[in-house]
Amino acid sequence: MSTTMTTMPLSQTSPTCASFAYRKRIAITVLCVLAGLCGTLLTVPDVREATPLDHLCDGLGWAMLSAAIGLRLWFSRHISGRKSKTLVTTGPYSVGRNPQYIGTLLIAISQMLFLKSWPFALACVFPIVLYAVGVVRAEEQLLQQRFGTAYADYCQRVSRWSPQWNSLNLQWGRPEDGTAFRQECIRCVWWCLLPLASEFICGLRDLIWSAS
Numbered sequence: 001m002s003t004t005m006t007t008m009p010l011s012q013t014s015p016t017c018a019s020f021a022y023r024k025r026i027a028i029t030v031l032c033v034l035a036g037l038c039g040t041l042l043t044v045p046d047v048r049e050a051t052p053l054d055h056l057c058d059g060l061g062w063a064m065l066s067a068a069i070g071l072r073l074w075f076s077r078h079i080s081g082r083k084s085k086t087l088v089t090t091g092p093y094s095v096g097r098n099p100q101y102i103g104t105l106l107i108a109i110s111q112m113l114f115l116k117s118w119p120f121a122l123a124c125v126f127p128i129v130l131y132a133v134g135v136v137r138a139e140e141q142l143l144q145q146r147f148g149t150a151y152a153d154y155c156q157r158v159s160r161w162s163p164q165w166n167s168l169n170l171q172w173g174r175p176e177d178g179t180a181f182r183q184e185c186i187r188c189v190w191w192c193l194l195p196l197a198s199e200f201i202c203g204l205r206d207l208i209w210s211a212s
Contacts, residue, residue: 021134029127039119041205047116049206054116061113061195068106069188074172075099076184081177087147089154094169097140097160101131107191114198117205136160 047053071092078091079100092099105128112121140160143151158164175181 019134019138021130022138025127025130025135028130032123032127033120036117036120036123037115037201039123040115040117040201041208043117043119044209045116045202045205046118049202057113057116058195061110061198064106064110064113065191065195068103068110069191071099071103071106072184072188072191075103076181077173077175078171080175080180080184087143087150087154089158090169091171091173094158094167095163095165097155097158098136101136102161104131107194111194111198114195115201132161 047057075092078093079088082088096102108124108128112124140155147154157167
């Protein structure tokens with residue numbers, strides 16, 4: 001089920017766009033990730049490479065990353081081309097209101113597992129809180145303004161974070177905008193390269209601390 005309404009993009013409507021969390025979300029996230037990576041290289045490895053615990057973390061990381069990519073592709077099938085004009089309540093949006101951010105959170109957790117670094121995990125806390133508290137609420141205010149009662153009813157039925165499995169709609173969906181969906185597919189390919197980057201960073205960290 002979806003509700004259609006002609007609207008303007010987020011950047012052109014509503015004072016919620018002035019939200020600091022929304023405007024600075026990408027810059028803050030990038031800075032925190034870079035700080036976490038620097039901290040990773042500058043601290044003694046918490047888990048040695050090629051140990052059973054290392055393999056366990058890597059396996060869990062791949063499981064998280066695979067789930068995240070599957071979820072991102074699923075929600076993209078439903079929302080591509082509809083985001084600015086339709087209240088989408090099918091597919092993953094029948095279970096929770098923010099599957100895109102759940103997918104991103106799973107990617108962040110997978111990176112924590114691949115890097116096995118407490119500085120990186122700590123650096124991710126602020127962006128996670130920023131999105132959960134600031135960005136999501138700013139977007140919800142805009143959606144409320146766009147769709148009014150329809151969105152209010154949707155919020156009554158579906159939780160912001162807790163999965164509502166009793167309302168699960170397994171429809172795979174068909175993107176209205178094929179270009180937007182292809183862009184998400186390309187992003188997912190880049191996500192798959194993150195474990196390789198993490199392996200390089202872990203190897204470099206081990207080399208630095210083995211030589212010290």
